[in-house]
Amino acid sequence: MSKKVLLVDDSSTALMMEEMILKQRTTYECVTAKDGLDAISRAVVEAPDLVLMDVVMPRMNGFEACKRMRLESTLRETPIILVTTRGEEEYVEAGFQSGCNDYITKPIDSFELVTLLHSYLGE
Amino acid sequence: MSNISNAPGEFERNSSNEDSGSQAKVYAARMRLQNAIDQADALDAIREIAANLIGTEEVAVFKVDKKRSELWLYWSFGVDPNKHSVLEVSREPKLKSVLSGKSVYRLRLSNENLLSTDDPVTALVPILVDGSASAVIVLFRLFPHKTGIEAVDREICDVLSHCAGRAIEPYRAR
16 A cells, blocks of 8 residues: 655645655655645544645644644654755754654755655655 | 665666656646736745745846836835835846846856845846746845755746746736
8 A cells, every 4th residue: 555645835836846746756645735724634534654744834834733743643653744945953943843753945856855755654 | 785886777766856856846837827816826826936946935026117128126025125126227237138038047156146236136037928028037045055046947937937927917818
């Protein structure tokens, strides 16, 4: 059975690009959400094997969504990778404080993304 | 086991991966612009493409005046609009090339700015409507971790140049 990845971003451009990269380069199944709140409900229903989530989003940002996902028993161990525009140390630290496993910076490099996801999910 | 024997295969895998990543970015840019539902959405598409695919959250669109001697700020995101309200073509030599339809990029190691402003300008991209430059997209400072414009970014800028007409001409058909 293929692994499932939940992609979360309020930008349809980013979602389209991420989905296309994963469809071309992996066997993972993709599901999507538009913001942090949407992501939590989708994650509870879909039980993804990994969450790739933007930080800056309307309604609920990625840090808060990450914290709340960690309170759900079914999502406590799910790898969460945050997508950020900033690689600065304090921003990265805030991501890890919220419970994420890793982060990747925008604009996403396809090789970096696929390598990172393979390291969590296998090829 | 020798690492050298694996090198060609690894290179092919990497370059193939980069190709598909580039294709994905160019495709996403084109689809986002072509599917923009109205002018505001087309301007938002420019912002999204700049931030998510190229790597800057400082972008502005300048419209060309009828005499083609000045460009007026039409829309911006992440920059102070008061600092960039008008660009005079006579004072900005790079704009002549842009108004002829060619994008201009800051070279990776160059300190030369593309416009006479304190804010670093990374690219000047004409928006072509019926083959003529009707406006110019100015991409300012890149994210700190992004070292410069790459080949794929130039392809994305080509898409912006040819597909962003709706951002400045509200009634333009998709």
